[in-house]
Amino acid sequence: MGKSYLSVDATLDPTYVTAKLERDKIHKHASKAKELGMQFMPIAFTTYGGMGDEFLKKRWRPFFKELMAEELKAGGKGWKTRKRQQRALEKLSIVLARENGAMIARATSWQQAVATRP
Numbered sequence: 001m002g003k004s005y006l007s008v009d010a011t012l013d014p015t016y017v018t019a020k021l022e023r024d025k026i027h028k029h030a031s032k033a034k035e036l037g038m039q040f041m042p043i044a045f046t047t048y049g050g051m052g053d054e055f056l057k058k059r060w061r062p063f064f065k066e067l068m069a070e071e072l073k074a075g076g077k078g079w080k081t082r083k084r085q086q087r088a089l090e091k092l093s094i095v096l097a098r099e100n101g102a103m104i105a106r107a108t109s110w111q112q113a114v115a116t117r118p
Contacts, residue, residue: 018044018052047100049093 010016021044033040041059044052051060068081 014050015053017046018050021046022052022054045092045096047096049089049096 007016013019022042025042025044026040029042030040041054042052043055064081064085067084068078071078071081
């Protein structure tokens with residue numbers, strides 16, 4: 001529950017947090033990537049599964065749109081692609097939950113973590 005999640009801006013704009021994370025990553029890493037001849041793309045996720053627009057618009061949606069087109073061209077109805085996308089989102093939320101738990105465990109002693117459980 002970072003401060004950015006609890007701001008007025010975050011309550012008014014569902015993309016506020018990920019957009020800020022993307023801007024911060026661009027500011028921090030893009031120039032160095034360019035110096036190395038690399039194309040930089042920030043990937044930002046929130047602990048609640050929010051996905052940044054950069055990745056969503058430039059990679060996620062085009063990837064699944066291409067899969068859908070291939071499936072439809074092959075005579076499918078699109079269900080395999082929808083299932084694949086749903087599974088990817090499920091796996092993403094599992095990874096986010098697991099890593100959030102790991103961050104909390106690293107930041108909290110074992111005794112404190114046990115004592116604060118409901």
